[in-house]
Amino acid sequence: MNHHELAQQIVDRVGGPTNVIKVIHCITRLRFFLKDETIADTEAINELKGVMSVVKSGGQYQVVIGSQVGAVYSEVIEILGEKFTGEETSAKEEVQVTEKKKNVFNRFLETLTGTITPVIGPLAAAGILKGILALLTIFKLITAESGAYLLLNALADALFYFFPILLGFSAGKKLKTKPYIPAIIGAALVHPTVVAQIANVDLDFFGIPVVLMNYASSVFPVLVAAWLCSYVEKWLNKKLPSATQLILTPLFTMIVVGVLTFLLIGPVITFLSGQLATVVFWIYNLSPMITGFILGGFWQILVIFGLHWGMLPISIGNFMANGHDPLLAILAVSIFCQLGAALGMLIKTKDPIQKEIAAGATISAMFGVTEPTLYGICLKFKRVLWFSILGGGIGGAIMGAMNAEAYGVAGGVFSLFGGINPAGIDHSFYAMLISFVVAVFGTAALVFIFGYEKRKKKGEM
Template identity: 35%
Template sequence: MKADKIHELAKRILEEIGGSENVANSTHCATRLRLVLKEEDDAMVEKVKQIPGVIDVVRKGGQFQIVIGNTVDKVYGQFEEMTDKSNDARHSEETSQEGNVFTRIIATMSAVFAPFVYVLAAAGMIQGSLIILSQFWPNIVETGTYQVFDVMSWAPFVFLPIFIAITASKHFKTNTYTAVFANAALVAPGFTELAQRAGAGEAITFLGSPLSETVYTSTVIPALLLVWLLRYLERFFERMLPDAVTRLFTPLFSVIIAVPLTILVIGPISSAGANVVATGYTALSESFPALAGIIIGGLWQIFVLMGIHWGITPVILANHEQYGMDTFQAYQTIAVIAQVGAALAVFLKAKKQDVRSVSLSATITGIFGITEPAIYGVNLRYKKPFVIGIISGAVGALVASFFGVYSYVYTGLPGPLTVINNYSPENPGSFWGVLTGAAIAIVLPVILVQIFGYGEDAVETTGVEETDTRDAKASQEVELAEQPHVTVYPPLQGTIVPMDEVPDPVFSSGAMGKGIAIEPTEGRVVAPFNGEVTLVAETKHAIGLTSDEGVEVLIHVGLETVELNGKPFTVHVKAGEKVSKGELLLEVDLDQLKAANYQTITPVVVTNTHELREVAATESLEDEYALLVKI
């Protein structure tokens, strides 16, 4: 796109969205101009869609996303000049302003808990292992070895506010060490002892007020709100104090205000609020256990897809703190196992080797409570298994509810291996209830998929029609291969997914161009042909290339991964650099993406499809799946 057209495009966009005064924030990813607008409506969307050069408009997560394509960085540069605003100054406010209150709370929970959820899961597995050992070897609880491992298993939960201080400080953009200092004061053994003495009736005053009996070990909300408060205190003192003393006195004044305020006001109120919610859920599960089981067992994975599942973590932790047990995770475990059972069902039903391979891998991973491969790589891909998993989870949890089930150990990653966490010598029926529900969650999907299929059975079992279709397709591929063409090879190892199944309308609609998508099994992205790197996104999540013959390709690693600001990515090339087929372009830590709840599916798009004669996928050329582009 020529410079004058880029300028005109940026100008038209700014006009149609109401001018610079309506722009609260602007940024961009590899293909989209991402705006946070003060006011927006459906009419604005339609007007912007009509602008020449705009591919589509998406409203998502509080953002007004304008899909432009590979020239978005140039359009963004012109747009920023026209708005005459500093993006850096606005970006610091984006986290707190984007979306409604509910969206911001969920985003905060996700950002805070995702980085260390595996630590909590590891600690939970240690606790589960100790429970198993103590059943077969009762005297082991008296040994020093058992006691040391028991202390280890509880450490992340006891000092949970410190973990929260680290991650929340990054989310709220405040000093990490100050946040750790403040939250460490709350969980210090000396303070815990004082609060316990106050709870026992001893008259202890703090700044003229009676000391609350609130203990902050294993708490979530007080620690989170303390770090949020530090954000504003630090900014205030950094503005007010002279430069010569700000580095010393900013943390000093911030802590001596934030910690007492938390102890006297924030902590008691927030802890009481979390306990009220936990008590309310407990009352529901006690009064109507079947209803609680159906809701959690059936809808939990939908909560996960919506990204609101982190909001329940404080409730679960409050239940464990207040009662030493929790029913939510008992039902949650069954919901997770049901999705693993659905992936297993696909493995048993499928005939295609690639489907069997992916579903088996997803099943094995799901055993350890990691269900993203099962959900995104198998169940949602074919849709029917996901629905069957929801039904099976609800049925399994319903049956389990009749046994009076409880989780007695917090489980970071519920799954088959954490069923033992529902055992208690005082309530052995809990274990058998969850085990029964888990068995249903595994077996029922297998039965239902055998009966109703998983969404591709017709393709696999149509006999002569299938053969004819394959032959026709193969003939078409050979015809295309014999004409002048460019082969675009898969840039990642993984499972090929049709572009129309990508859960992002910008890609699935073909608006960006034709192509394929890949559910990667490893994080190495290599060049799909010989050519030149034309784009490396600032956030490192996307790379654009042009082949020697002029085919333009965009590799977009994951969905919405621009929000990670490049953290899981390592780029090995730069724009303007010549590359050869198979040369390493970038590396991505897929585990980090999954832990942060981002989809890893990677669209590979021929962005200048409209300039080419034909773009077609093939899996017969040299027995390798690829895109053949007729030029």
């Protein structure tokens, strides 16, 4: 792939620099904010070699590239200029044009996407490291008392314990507020002296009772705090003299939002998120097998429309609070089946172009990135899509029936490490292995045996 050539072709076909307000990217997609989407030549973009699909969602014009999106994005910025990255504070035009296109739900999903996507990679890396440590101790290659274990475990645990800090920084960047203030508030939530006072029922703030909770590994309180920071900061910048804004704006933002987070936001959001998790897991417990079949089979359909971001924080929040989560275990299977679909296509097809697409999709799916399979194969060949739904559904049902839990957040083949209980290998790891075999090789076998295209009847053209 010639990254510069592809970038130039995409920019030309979305209407040129004059039609672009901002462009960002996630794991597989270029996300354009356009002044007028009707100018963009979607059909021509879809036909470009290196483009898998175009998705219009939440005021964004999304061009699906796959694993090489970072390189293409760099070339796009080279063509457009740095001002189109949206890092500058003067984003009024973007707000005026795009916010009109978005409803509250779309804005919520976009914020979650932009906040959580940057930490997914480190989250997965920490989960894999914890799985490796568990294996090393199980097979007595190291002991829990050794210096090697101490250092590696600190690296693996740091992200989970200090998650509010990283999430605060990420949310601050996404919400276009100074990210260090939400990060500081996140740090205050897990400050050792605060944690030490959790059991103190007599604590107050100038006479106002303070209900402290354990916010280590929490997700939602700091997200709400970051959202509030974005409004307080803008209001202060309008009211304060420009000469004082450098110091006074962060000072007042930190005090106002920080205190509100401890007194109100933290306790209320923690309670509400707990109730939401209770409802979700009440549904799951009605029939783990049926829930497993539905999530394992159809989760990737939500990925296509970007709706998976609405549920993912619930599972991550539950995982952070308890150290394990059954839904994340089932969602791993939804990636396994896409790996199986790509692998089956790679083995079955004789078309050199499809084989090239399938090879890239197989490698991407092994690392947990499924968009190349979804857009490059499943949406083009509906038979493969249904095979992947069946394979993922059966694998998910197995996970549910065996009450499997995920002890790490990882994607692709690395999800197998997530099935390892730090206390020792148990039913979750065996369920993960069985589901892996069923979802990957079962889906691949279906594609290989029955083919990826509907066979034409005799006489059909």
